[in-house]
Amino acid sequence: MTDTEFGPAVRRWRDRVTPEAAGLPAGGHRRAAGLRREELALLAGISVDYITRLEQGRSTGPSAQVVEALARALRLDATEREHLFTLAGLAPPARGVVSAHITxxxxxxxxxxxxxxxxxxxxxxxxxxxxxxxxxxxxxxxxxxxxxxxxxxxxxxxxxxxxxxxxxxxxxxxxxxxxxxxxxxxxxxxxxxxxxxxxxxxxxxxxxxxxxxxxxxxxxxxxxxxxxxxxxxxxxxxxxxxxxxxxxxxxxxxxxxxxxxxxxxxxxxxxxxxxxxxx
CATH class of the missing domain: 3.30.450.180 (Beta-Lactamase)
Structure with a gap:
């Protein structure tokens, strides 16, 4: 299901998060209210090029560490985070184990x-x-x-x-x-x-x-x-x-x-x- 849906999901959630909500200055004219790719890259510690390729479907199979970083930067709740792991073709982190999810x-x-x-x-x-x-x-x-x-x-x-x-x-x-x-x-x-x-x-x-x-x-x-x-x-x-x-x-x-x-x-x-x- 999933490789083709992962990128659009990241893009939708990126559009949902405002710079102010992410602790960033809005700065200058913006075509959309959400985060720019450069801002998401900064928050997640991932290269802009890699985020671009993920969103466009030119890269597939992101690691669990990448998915976790994106979920944190996109301010996903627990259900959304599990869904992002599923879209990446990964098992969501099991319940009953130490969690790295930042609410x-x-x-x-x-x-x-x-x-x-x-x-x-x-x-x-x-x-x-x-x-x-x-x-x-x-x-x-x-x-x-x-x-x-x-x-x-x-x-x-x-x-x-x-x-x-x-x-x-x-x-x-x-x-x-x-x-x-x-x-x-x-x-x-x-x-x-x-x-x-x-x-x-x-x-x-x-x-x-x-x-x-x-x-x-x-x-x-x-x-x-x-x-x-x-x-x-x-x-x-x-x-x-x-x-x-x-x-x-x-x-x-x-x-x-x-x-x-x-x-x-x-x-x-x-x-x-x-x-x-x-x-």
């Missing part, structure tokens, strides 16, 4: 927090998306693949991070994220991706194995983070984690005390960092 309400929240670095992770701490200021602060998330997009993996596998932690902060963070994975296995027992991640962490990290064997349930508390940015220097930020009921999405927001040096450095990133300081 339109959460997306609108991200759009309105343009002056705050914000990222969204799934219940297993895989990065789904970060807003432009988050990317300016931590680097372009498009460069991360596979387990590199998982915070727990990066922490226990020793990946370089711009966040500098004391040994006590590392201990608390590791215990809290390991507890989150334990909760994810209980809530989503059918999701083999979570169990596979845990098996690989147990084999790779003695520290993770020790925490996992202890079985402690450690909640997340609001905390402060020191971010060492290669261009603007050290930034001391408050970090809060909000969980979306029903989907277990984790919204991570970084804020600075008004009038502080950290606020000034965030403002600098907001003005020029999104063009010059990513990566």
């Amino acid at each position: 339109p309400g959460v997306q609108r929240l991200l759009d309105r927090l343009s002056d705050t670095p914000v990222a969204v992770h799934d219940a297993a701490w895989n990065l789904i998306t970060g807003n432009p200021l988050w990317a300016a602060l931590f680097g372009d998330p498009a460069a991360l693949h596979g387990h590199e997009r998982n915070i727990v993996w990066r922490h226990f596998a020793g990946f370089n991070s711009r966040v500098i932690q004391t040994p006590e902060q590392e201990r608390v963070f590791g215990a809290a994220t390991a507890a989150d994975l334990r909760a994810a296995t209980a809530r989503y027992p059918a999701d083999s991706r979570v169990t596979d991640l845990i098996k690989e962490l147990l084999a790779r990290s003695e520290t993770f194995a020790r925490i996992w064997e202890a079985g402690a349930i450690t909640p997340h508390d609001s905390t402060s983070k020191l971010v060492q940015h290669p261009q603007v220097g050290d930034i001391h930020l408050d970090c809060d984690v909000l969980t979306v009921p029903g989907s277990d999405l984790r919204i991570v927001a970084y804020t600075a005390e008004p009038g502080s040096e950290a606020a000034d450095r965030l403002a600098l990133l907001s003005v020029v960092g999104q063009q010059s300081f990513t990566g």
